[in-house]
Amino acid sequence: MGTAKRQPWVVGVSGASGTPYAASVIRGLLAAGEAVDLVVSRAARLTILDETGISFRDAHWRTDLAAWLAVDESGLEDVRYWPAGDFAAGPSSGSYPAKGMLVVPATTGAVAGIALGLSKDLLQRVASVTLKERRPLVVCVRETPLNGVTLKHLVELDAQGAVVLPASPGFYAGGSTVRELVDFVAGRVLDAVGVPHSLYLRWEGELGAAARRSDAGGAGSAEGE
DSSP states (O other): OOOOOOOOOOEEEEESSSSHHHHHHHHHHTTTTEEEEEEEEEHHHHHHHHHEEEEEEEEHHHHHHHHHHHHHHGTTTTTEEEEETTSGGGSSTTTTTOOOEEEEEOOOOHHHHHHHHHOSSHHHHHHHHHTTTOOEEEEEOOOOOOOOHHHHHHHHHHHHHOOOOOOOOOSSSSSOOOOHHHHHHHHHHHHTTTTOOOOOOOOOSSSHHHHHHTTTTTOOOOOOO
């Protein structure tokens, strides 16, 4: 028999502010030995450029991704990239052996498109496929405040089986830097699909324990550092 089939997590990056969350999730997946299929929306390219100064280009995606994640290209061997306009991409079909999908960050537009099954681009199409195949879907919405229409769409996503995970960092883990707060949200995304990581210090029932460990130099290490 042949080797086992590759089963990636699809990471969809939409145009919401918060591309560091996506970078941390991808680093965490790779550190856990998971394969990654990446879909970056057209709007997300502008956000990546605005927030990092990096141009994400189809023809040079591996080089650009390495720069965005601050890793060596050799560490991206198990990453595949699919352009947002490629409706013939592997993950657009339910027969493609994906484990599930993480939309990080998710715009309210992406939330609406996924909830309504619009499939206006590959990101939304893959999310729709993920739902119909009953695979894990995490939608990390990054917007505030939320209006009633978006709240209804989020409730609909929950009803369809998705995990709605707002990009809301917790402070009980002792995070004191932007990177630590970003990693907390990324860690919660990975928790939602059972991927192991050490992106943040977990609550153990002792008040102030995380802060004391952080002061003592025992804070959880972030993958990719």
